[in-house]
Amino acid sequence: MDMFLLLALGTFLLAGTVKGTVGMGLPITAIGILSQFTDPRFAVTISVLPIVASNAWQVFRSGDVIAAIKRYWRFALCLAVVLLGTSLVATRVPTELIATALGFIIVLFALTSLAFTPPFLPEKYDRIGQIIGGTFSGIFGGLTAIWAPPMVIYFLARRLDKDEFVRASGVLFLAGSLPLLVGYFFNGLLDTETTKLSALLIIPSLLGFTFGELLRRKLNTERFRTVVLIVFLVMGLNLLRRSLF
Template sequence: MGVTELLLIGSVVFLIAGSVKGVVGIGLPTAAISMLTLFIDPRTAIAVGLGPVVVSNAWQIWTMGDIRGTFKRYWLFALALGTSVFLTVTVSADVSEQVIFLAIGISIVTFSVLHLNFAMPPMPDRYDRAAQVGFGTVAGILGGLSGVWIAPIIMYLSARNLTKDEFVRASGMLLFIGSVPLVTAYVQQGFLTQQIAGVTLVLVIPTLIGFALGARLRQRISNEKFRKVLLYVFLLLGLNLLRRGLF
């Protein structure tokens, strides 16, 4: 696929994905990667999404504030996440597309199920450090393979019974921190070429436009109904990716 065609497809995908995040506050990489894999190979899809994902998550933690305090509370999760993302990309550089499809499918299906109807049991403080390492490592392995690592983050943060603002701050920070070693490893392994780097930076623009449109649209539609429909769509896309990985 040529650069012009990739830019056109990517612009439409990230306009939609940005709008989704603007309406319901979630789902940018989930929507973008699941749609992009309908047109391009999964490694390229993940690489193309890196610019919008890094910028949107950096913006999220900047606007929420208390960056230092949030990092101090979740640095262990961040360390396990970042280390396992980088190592997973390095170790799995030669795995087949089927394995990547399976990893993306598992990430998206888990993400959808968690948001549709799931409640984590409360986690006592005494287990917090071990949980941060465990969930952070699992998130990093999934992220290194699929580019989507939100599901284990949701599971951990939900078990900690956080306030809404703290949940958004922590998830934004962990998503951003996971994206930094992912970019580094993709450059090192040659997946993020100069050409794709230019494309992913340009795609930040339609992402931000979509985000602004979604924020406006949020005032005019039923947020809960839209979220439920969207999650069922994600579930179908995820199941299709699992199918492509298995058959």
């Protein structure tokens, strides 16, 4: 079996495990690792179907989805529209810029999650917060298939509890992953070969997700999350090093 295929299978098994354990992190883990060994644009492209499948599964498992949709529809709408538009022009963006954006987003996500608590966002400013968060998430997501950083900052600012965090993230991840799939199909990045590989990678992603759910019940999730974020930080800094120096 091709060495890259073995690497990709193992990477998505790990990425699915991270997502199943902490509720997010599949694209950051998978794209962050694979971008160390292959073209970042290719890493993003083959991640599209596992992202959609794992997000759909997370929504199915989270429960009380309708309430989350009613509350966060503005964020979801801005995310979906901007992400679709950005993804349609992703082929015009230089690979070096994508690598730089990936590194920046991963570092931003790791640092904000490790050390930064945004100011509290009152209910009266929630509408504008959703619009701003959804727009920035859509821009990042269309170029790199990673839109968690602005979303997590919004969640932290709203001080969501654990269950609400999981429900809301599941809905918004799915809201972004569907237009991402459409955009990458129409811009030609998801051709026959990349679609086959991306579809194959759904299997280790969902297996990892299931394993991660089991780990969540047994491990200290906060400690595991900290280790994962430190790894993200190192990967993001390495991408920035490669693209800028």
